[in-house]
Amino acid sequence: NAGVMQNPRHLVRRRGQEARLRCSPMKGHSHVYWYRQLPEEGLKFMVYLQKENIIDESGMPKERFSAEFPKEGPSILRIQQVVRGDSAAYFCASSPGQFNSPLHFGNGTRLTVT
C-alpha cells in the first residue's frame, strides 16, 4: 500500500520532552501538509512543505514547533518542550502539487502529554 505513512501511531511524552512525528508521503507526491486535530474540533492547518522548503507555515505556533522535509527521508514535525495543550492528533497529508489535487491523509499520530 503506497498511502501516506505516519509513525508512530501513538506517542506519549512527559511535559518538557521532545516529540518527533514522521510522515512519508504517497509515492509520487512531493508536497506535504501537517494538520492538527484537537479533541472535539476539526483539523487545523499547520504547515505546507515541499522538498527542502517550507512554503507556508502560517498555522504553526510561533514557539517550540518546527517542521522539515529533507531531500531524503520523511517529513518531520518536531515539538520541543511539550505541554499538555499539545495533546492532539497530528495528521500528515500529501498531494502531487497541482492546485486542484485533493489531499491524501495518513492515519495520524496521537500525541499524549502527561
Add this chain to the structure above:
Amino acid sequence: AQSVTQPDIHITVSEGASLELRCNYSYGATPYLFWYVQSPGQGLQLLLKYFSGDTLVQGIKGFEAEFKRSQSSFNLRKPSVHWSDAAEYFCAVGAGTASKLTFGTGTRLQVTL
C-alpha cells in the same frame, strides 16, 4: 478568511433511512468544497469534491452533495444509510486550492439497526 459551519454535532439515523448532513461556508469567491469521512482512530478519506461545473456531485460509497451558491451550502446526502457509514464527517473549504483547507468541526453519525 474562509470559514465552515457544520451545525449538527451528532446525528442518529436508522439503517436504511436517508441522510442529510449540513454544511455552510463563508468565502467571497467560488470555493473548493470537500467532504471527508473519518472512522475512529483513522485518517480522513475523501468522499467527494466540488470545484466548478455541475452543482450536484457524486462521490464514493453512494454519497452525493449539492452546491448551492445562494445558500452558501454544500450538504451531503445519502438515500439509504448502512451501519458501516457510522463515522465522523467533515466539510472543508479551500480558497482557490485543494490543499490548504479550513475544516468544520464535524458531524458524528450514529446508525441504529
